[in-house]
Amino acid sequence: RLALDQAAGQGTPLYLRLKRSIEEAIEAGVIRPGDALPSERDLAAQADISRVTVRKAVQDLVRSGLLVQRRGSGTFVAPRVDRVEQSLSRLTSFTEDMARRGMTARSRWLDQGVYPPSPEEMMVLGLSSREMVARLARLRLANDTPLAIERASLSASVLPRPETVDSSLYAELQKTGNRPVRAVQRISATNLGEGDAELLGVAPGAAGLSIERISYLASGRVIEFTRSVYRGDTYDFVAELRLSE
Numbered sequence: 001r002l003a004l005d006q007a008a009g010q011g012t013p014l015y016l017r018l019k020r021s022i023e024e025a026i027e028a029g030v031i032r033p034g035d036a037l038p039s040e041r042d043l044a045a046q047a048d049i050s051r052v053t054v055r056k057a058v059q060d061l062v063r064s065g066l067l068v069q070r071r072g073s074g075t076f077v078a079p080r081v082d083r084v085e086q087s088l089s090r091l092t093s094f095t096e097d098m099a100r101r102g103m104t105a106r107s108r109w110l111d112q113g114v115y116p117p118s119p120e121e122m123m124v125l126g127l128s129s130r131e132m133v134a135r136l137a138r139l140r141l142a143n144d145t146p147l148a149i150e151r152a153s154l155s156a157s158v159l160p161r162p163e164t165v166d167s168s169l170y171a172e173l174q175k176t177g178n179r180p181v182r183a184v185q186r187i188s189a190t191n192l193g194e195g196d197a198e199l200l201g202v203a204p205g206a207a208g209l210s211i212e213r214i215s216y217l218a219s220g221r222v223i224e225f226t227r228s229v230y231r232g233d234t235y236d237f238v239a240e241l242r243l244s245e
């Protein structure tokens with residue numbers, strides 16, 4: 001039985017309060033992946049609100065990927081994605097990682113443009129204020145499941161036309177002999193903000209892994225500075241450890 005979220009203030013719109021209650025019920029495992037949601041009419045009656053309000057909440061959750069609608073059979077909690085194991089000792093691309101698992105890597109582009117560099121980009125990429133930076137921001141999907149948001153910056157001298165990258169950045173860099181051979185990667189815990197959570201199809205505040213990669217050419221020059229957020233519920237990073245001699 002779903003009651004309206006009480007924690008939200010009285011001023012919060014009803015559909016947002018219902019949305020929150022559904023998210024909480026899913027998080028708490030009261031309704032599980034694959035379970036059917038009560039019908040629109042039942043939800044309206046249970047929460048004592050109009051069906052229009054219920055529809056708005058449900059549609060928001062469908063858009064954010066937490067619920068799925070199947071024509072004729074109703075609304076269900078979206079199936080959970082199997083966890084993905086990612087080795088921490090090899091420098092691979094997202095496209096290669098997914099292909100190795102028999103999945104197709106897809107990207108939904110959020111930005112592909114050339115900009116004046118931020119102070120941070122200038123520092124990391126070793127750019128002067130007269131040089132430009134190519135930014136590639138995209139939602140990365142395996143088959144149709146969103147797994148990560150990646151925001152990469154490269155010197156525009158290496159990638160003058162970022163809009164020509166259509167699927168794999170590393171494949172594109174390979175063509176010009178600029179594929180990185182070494183990278184330093186930093187992983188930290190984060191809670192997903194509203195925008196990122198919506199793109200990744202999880203509830204706002206859900207656990208995520210924030211990953212920063214700085215990668216280098218054999219010459220020692222930094223080629224890529226990427227900040228990503230991966231869904232915490234799908235990724236296990238695995239490293240092999242050896243006793244040092």
Ligand code: GLP
Nearest residue numbers: 093094095168169170171213226
């Ligand atoms: C990984 C890395 C990114 C890198 C990307 C390239 O996901 N975390 O730093 O930019 O791979 O992947 P692709 O060649 O599929 O674009």
